[in-house]
Amino acid sequence: MVLNIILTIVFFVALFVIIECIFEPTKKAEEKEERRRRENAAHSTARPEDVLTEGGIPKRTEQRRSHNVPELVDTRKESATVRKAPAASYPTIDEIRAKGEKIARQPLTEPVFDPYLSLISLFDHVSRELERDLILSPNNCVLCRKPTVPDDSRVTLTNGAHVHKTCYEAMCKKVRSLTPNEIFPDVKAEDEALFERIMMVNDYWPTYPDDWESRRRIILESADHECESCGEDGKPLHVHHIKELSAGGSNRLDNLICLCEDCHNEVHNGLLAKDIDIRKGKNRTKIDDAINRDRNIEFTYKDTKGNYTRRTAKPLRYVKTPHGAAAVRAFCYLRNEERTFVIRKMSKMKVL
Structure with missing residues (x-):
């Protein structure tokens, strides 16, 4: 009796295994085909007018928005049409990131000046976000990341991005609160006037402004890529604030000076500023000392051909070259x- 029961159980188990072996490849093939169809639908580059259904799954079109953006597909017609979902259903970048989904970014290919965009880039955190995430969706506000609608409630920048007017005005109020009233009195100004005010805001910005590289280039070129304190060149050159920002200084060009690395270190270590007017430089100070005490100076001089020679001279008076460069008349x-x-x-001057 027991033997018959065992044989019956073994028979049914064997039968079940045989059935699984017969139907399992077919089931796996169907699952594989289903996955392939879904992947094809997700990566389809068909135009909206070419969208058709395949296996009951509509092919998606390639859009500037990522695959996270909802879309409505009407499959009742021969050629399906893609309609935009309501603005409220579009996810923000933060929401997409929270889900762990990948964001399809659309890089900007043309550097376009826009006064509104320049104003936005005054804020470092906004500037960095703009570089990374500016166009997830062409309708997203670049400040709050929320969707905008094409009406009077948004400002459209020349690079195609959008900003809510409320976000823009709030940002302008923040800028105005950080600067004197006479610098930024009107957030409704025309583009040219706004651009001038942006430059003024950068002049008095409490940290390095967004146009610092442009200011640095102007200072280096005006100094002929030579230290304005010792006259050395060929070293790493720095642009230094004569009056530090922390002490109420500005980013204006008249508060910036080109220094070599050694002189810059001396300034910040308190060695140069004690006895030398940084606007005048170490050379001018030594020349003044030699003239006042009727002494000679020894220095290395760079001629018009770029050659360096060691000279000894007796300074007599200051003069200007025909090109307006500061010079000294000496024997x-x-x-x-x-x-x-x-x-x-x-350079390398010393008083004898």
């Missing part, structure tokens, strides 16, 4: 005559 013992030396070309 040169190498040539045994009076000559004019451009101060910024004099």
Whole structure:
């Protein structure tokens, strides 16, 4: 009796295994085909007018919005049409990130100036977000990341991005609260006037402004890529605030000076600022000392061909070259005559 029961159980188990072996490949093939169809639908590059249903799954079109953006597909017609979902149903970047989904970014290919965009980039955190996430959806506000609608409630930038007017005005109020009233009195100004005010805001911005690289380039070029304190070149050159920002200084060009790394370190270590007017530079200070005490100076001079020679001279008075460069008239013992030396070309100077 027991043997018959065992044999019956073994028979049914074997029968079940045989059935599974017969139907399992078919089931796996169907699942594989279903996955393939879904992947094809997700990566379809068909145009809206070419969208058709395949296996009951509508093919999606390639859009500037990512696959996270909801869309409505009407399959009742021969050629399905894609309609935009209500604005409220569009997810924000933060919501998409929270779900762990990948964001399809659309990079900007043309550098376009826009006064509104420049104003937005005054805020470092906004500027960084703009670089990473500016166009997830062409309808997202670049400040709050919420959808906008094409009406009077939004500002459209020249690069195609949008900003809610409420967000824009709130940002302008924040800028105005951080700057004197006379600098930014009107957030409704025209583009040109707004651009000028943006530059003024950058002049008095409490940290390095967004146009710092442009200001740095102007200072280096005006100094002929030479230290304005010792006249050295060929070293890493820094742009230094004569009056520090922390002490109420500004980013205006007249508060910036080009210094070599050594002089810059001396300034910040308190070695240069004690005895030397940084606007005048170490060379001018040493020349003043030599003139007042009727002493000679020894220095390395860079000629018009770029050659360096060691000179000894007796400084007499300050002069200007025909091009307006600061220079000193001195008796040169190498040539045994009076000559004019451009101060910024004099380096490694010492008073004898």
